[in-house]
Amino acid sequence: MELWHTLISQMPFEWARYEFMRNALLAVLLVSPLFALLGCMVINNQMTFFSEALGHAALTGIAIGAVAGLADPTWAMLVFAGALTVVITVLRRYSAASTDTIVGLVMAFSVALGLVILSKYGGIGKYSKFLVGDILTISKPEITRLIIVIGAVLILWVIFFNKLFIVSLNRSLAQSRGINVWLVEFIFSMTVALVVTISIQWIGLLVINSMLILPAAASRNIAGNISDYTLGAVIISVIAGVSGLIVSFCFGTATGATIVLVSMGFFIASLIWRMRRG
Amino acid sequence: MSTVIDKLKRPPPPCGGCCTRLTDFGVSIGGALILRDFNLHVHCGELTAIIGPNGAGKTTLLKAMLGEIPHSGELHFVHSDGSSFGKPRIGYVPQKLDIDKTAPISVIDLFASVNSSFPLWLGHASSSKKKTMDMLKMVEAESYADMKISQLSCGQFQRVMLALALSPIPDLLLLDEPIAGVDKSGIEVFYRIVSRLRREYDLSIFLISHDIAEVANFADRIILLNRAMLCEGSPEKVLSSPELKTIFGINYSAVKSEIKKLGGSAVERHECPECASRIERENRNSDTGNN
Numbered sequence: 001m002e003l004w005h006t007l008i009s010q011m012p013f014e015w016a017r018y019e020f021m022r023n024a025l026l027a028v029l030l031v032s033p034l035f036a037l038l039g040c041m042v043i044n045n046q047m048t049f050f051s052e053a054l055g056h057a058a059l060t061g062i063a064i065g066a067v068a069g070l071a072d073p074t075w076a077m078l079v080f081a082g083a084l085t086v087v088i089t090v091l092r093r094y095s096a097a098s099t100d101t102i103v104g105l106v107m108a109f110s111v112a113l114g115l116v117i118l119s120k121y122g123g124i125g126k127y128s129k130f131l132v133g134d135i136l137t138i139s140k141p142e143i144t145r146l147i148i149v150i151g152a153v154l155i156l157w158v159i160f161f162n163k164l165f166i167v168s169l170n171r172s173l174a175q176s177r178g179i180n181v182w183l184v185e186f187i188f189s190m191t192v193a194l195v196v197t198i199s200i201q202w203i204g205l206l207v208i209n210s211m212l213i214l215p216a217a218a219s220r221n222i223a224g225n226i227s228d229y230t231l232g233a234v235i236i237s238v239i240a241g242v243s244g245l246i247v248s249f250c251f252g253t254a255t256g257a258t259i260v261l262v263s264m265g266f267f268i269a270s271l272i273w274r275m276r277r278g
Numbered sequence: 279m280s281t282v283i284d285k286l287k288r289p290p291p292p293c294g295g296c297c298t299r300l301t302d303f304g305v306s307i308g309g310a311l312i313l314r315d316f317n318l319h320v321h322c323g324e325l326t327a328i329i330g331p332n333g334a335g336k337t338t339l340l341k342a343m344l345g346e347i348p349h350s351g352e353l354h355f356v357h358s359d360g361s362s363f364g365k366p367r368i369g370y371v372p373q374k375l376d377i378d379k380t381a382p383i384s385v386i387d388l389f390a391s392v393n394s395s396f397p398l399w400l401g402h403a404s405s406s407k408k409k410t411m412d413m414l415k416m417v418e419a420e421s422y423a424d425m426k427i428s429q430l431s432c433g434q435f436q437r438v439m440l441a442l443a444l445s446p447i448p449d450l451l452l453l454d455e456p457i458a459g460v461d462k463s464g465i466e467v468f469y470r471i472v473s474r475l476r477r478e479y480d481l482s483i484f485l486i487s488h489d490i491a492e493v494a495n496f497a498d499r500i501i502l503l504n505r506a507m508l509c510e511g512s513p514e515k516v517l518s519s520p521e522l523k524t525i526f527g528i529n530y531s532a533v534k535s536e537i538k539k540l541g542g543s544a545v546e547r548h549e550c551p552e553c554a555s556r557i558e559r560e561n562r563n564s565d566t567g568n569n
Contacts, residue, residue, distance in 0.1 A: 037399070044381070096308035161397040162390070169375070169383070169391075175346040176370035176443070176452070177392055223382035224426050230399035274380075 001026075001140060015249045020136045024245055024255070027138045027146060031199055032215075032241035032259075034150050036233035037157060038195055039216035041188065044168040048213050049100060050088065050189065053107035054196045055205040057084050060114030061197070062127050067117055074198065081193040084110060089186050133204025133256040135245070149198060153191060164188055165226070203256040211256060214263035215240065221270035236266045296322045298366075298450060298482055302351035305335070305342045312338045314506050316351070320499065322449070325476060325483045327497035327513075329490055331525055334504040336486045337373060340452045343484075344368060355449060366450055369443030371436065373454035373486070378428070385422050385430075385438055386410050393445060409445070417441040417471050433457075433464025437471065444475065453485045457492075469496060490517070490526070 008022045015021040042051050058077045065076030084106055091102045118124045129137075167174040167184045174181050200208055219232030244259030251258075303316035313335040320326050328336050342349040355366040386407060387398055394406035407423075414420040417437040422430060430438060436456050443451060453472075457465045473496070476483060487493045493500060493513070500516040502509040508521040516522060 040399075094308075096310075157399070158397050159395075161399055162392075162395065165387075165391045165398055169388075170372050172341055172344055172346050172372050173370055173375075173442075175341075175344045176368045178365065181346065220380050220382055225382060225384035225424075226387045226398040227401045229382040 001143070013246075015246060020138075021245075021249060023138050023140065023143060024135045025242065027135055027143055027202065028241040028245050028259075029238065030143070030146050030150055031202070032237040033234045034153060034195060035199075035212050036215045036219075036237035037153065037230065038192060039212045039214075039237075040219070040230050040233050041161075041164060041168065042192060042212060043216050043220065044165070045185075045188065046168075047189070047192070048209065049103050051192050051196060051212055052209040053088075053103050053110070054081055054084070054193050055200060055208045056107050057081050057110040057114075058130065058197055058200045058205050059127070060110045060117070062130055063114040063117035063121075066127070067121055074201075077197045077200070078194065080110075081197045082190065085186070085189045085193045089182070089189060093182060130201055131204055131206050132254050133200065133202050133207070135202040135255045138202055145198065149195065153195065156187075156191060160184075160187070204254065207256045207260045210260040211263065214260065214267050218263065218267040218270040221267075221274040236263065240266060296355065296357050296449070296482075299354040299356060300343075300351065301354070303339075303342070303353060304350040305338050305347060306350075307338075307347065312505065313342070313349075313503075316507050318501070318507070318510070320482055320484075322482045323476065323480045324498045325472075325485060325496065326499045326501060327493040328484060328486045328501045328503055329488070329493060329516075330503035330508075336503055337454055339503065340370070340454055340484065340486065343450075343452065344370060367446060367448040369448035369451040371439045371443050371451075371453045371456045374432075374458055375435075375439070381426075381428055383427050385414070385419075385425055385427060388427060388438065388442060389413060389445065392442065413441045413445045414438070416444060416475070418467070431461075431464070433460040433468065436460060436464075436468060440468070440471065440475075444479075447479050447481075449482065451481050451483045453483065455486050455488065458488065465492070490522075 004026055005019065005022050008016050008025065010016075042048055057080060061077030061080035062073045064080055065073030068076060070076055088102055088106055091097070091106070092099055095102065115124075118127065163174070163179050163184050166177060166179060167181050171181050174184070196208060196212070203211055215237035216229075216233040218236050219229050223229035223232050240262040241259050244262040245255055247253070247262070248255040248258035298318075298320050300316055300318040303313070303318070304311070305313040316339065318326075328339065330336050338347065341347050343353060354362060356362050386402060389410035390396070390402050390406045391398055393409055394403055396403045396406065410423060411420055414423060417440050419434065419437045419441060422434060422438060427435060427438070440453075440456065443453075457468055460468065469492075472483070475481060485493070485497065494517055497513055499511065500513050501507055502516055502519065502521055502525065504525060508525070509516050509519045
């Protein structure tokens with residue numbers, strides 16, 4: 001990590017002089033490919049609403065953490081997001097309601113619970129940083145934590161991707177291949193929950209889902225097979241992440257939101273490309 | 279590698295009358311009874327068509343057989359000597375796969391995902407490409423390998439799905455309305471391929487269909503389903519049954535002219551004594567029914 005700081009500080013840019021920017025750049029370079037990988041699968045699985053719900057659930061995790069007197073609400077958020085994932089999985093399996101309905105009402109419940117707790121114990125304003133997110137505050141230990149999560153996801157993606165892909169294509173088809181559909185979906189949901197939750201304080205819960213989805217959605221318009229799709233999403237995500245970070249530094253805007261706007265540009269471009277091609 | 283392909287190409291030895299047996303099979307979802315009291319015994323090499331109105335539980339039956347939804351009763355796969363299979367290999371062609379038109383999935387992706395453990399997002403191993411081509415040849419679809427699956431026509435796509443269901447060659451093949459939305463020539467190609475594969479590999483096939491006349495040409499046995507098994511037997515028996523008339527309002531004699539070869543079985547079967555006596559009984563019944 002020292003090497004990283006030495007290298008970047010040699011660069012002839014104003015932002016490269018600041019340690020927080022060097023940390024943020026490293027974090028963006030780590031988070032954006034991770035988000036792209038997950039985002040591709042979230043879209044394949046039609047789980048965009050689920051990841052949105054997880055972002056909102058983080059608010060409740062924060063509230064519970066605050067009531068419990070935790071200085072760092074990450075653990076409370078993780079536990080709460082995990083619990084919600086379990087609830088959603090169980091409801092999907094055992095109730096006749098559609099997934100949209102289940103995710104919608106679980107999200108409504110968790111947001112309401114979060115707001116009730118925060119309004120009772122005060123401090124909704126105190127937690128606004130989770131709404132907008134601030135990647136410039138990322139610290140070295142947090143980057144280390146991020147690297148561990150990325151390593152785990154990469155390993156999972158190597159051993160687990162094909163199964164997950166078949167499940168996303170058709171559950172019955174996967175079942176006919178002897179795949180435990182519910183287990184695969186649960187592991188994937190938990191992974192999304194983990195990544196969304198640990199990234200939320202840097203990205204912000206209002207825009208985190210767009211950051212997850214947009215690069216994959218843009219790449220989807222262009223790609224003809226799965227490896228192009230993934231590669232395209234990673235490239236778009238990294239370019240949008242780095243350029244969004246630097247633009248946000250120059251103009252003093254919220255980083256997560258700026259990255260999302262740049263990604264949106266890529267998405268619109270890909271859409272136009274697709275439409276012109278017919 | 280070549281031995282694997284040889285194995286795929288070589289028909290397995292005639293299996294000597296293995297059976298699929300469903301006993302008191304039933305399904306309920308969210309407290310609602312979808313399917314009840316389903317009893318069935320079929321042999322390998324037999325094609326069983328399942329017909330019934332919308333909402334009759336046809337797809338549910340297949341999904342329960344796959345193990346995707348829980349069921350009551352028992353499902354056994356047994357050898358002719360009565361010993362049980364471990365887990366049978368099931369090939370499944372789903373009812374019209376709803377694929378997002380933008381889904382960036384190539385035909386090779388589809389095959390590699392089930393045949394190879396090499397993660398798709400890193401590309402394909404050359405061995406899985408070779409294997410895919412071999413499987414596609416079986417359904418006369420080798421030219422589709424690099425196409426996006428959303429670019430295929432219904433008929434082309436269903437043939438690709440059939441090839442997918444056949445790799446590896448299964449013990450039991452479940453087809454859920456495989457030809458819905460396929461044009462006439464596509465349907466002929468599909469049935470021709472299924473007939474050939476059935477002969478070559480001695481497959482037990484369950485086929486859900488809406489086209490009763492088509493099914494009568496093609497199946498060894500028809501099951502009329504509406505939440506329970508209403509009628510079961512040779513195409514002739516089921517098509518002339520009062521139950522069919524009640525459900526579909528079809529006059530059998532109108533359909534009959536379209537039926538060229540009733541009950542035309544493509545496979546020489548090795549019957550177990552239990553089945554032989556059942557079939558004999560059925561034939562007797564349908565004879566007396568016709569006289």
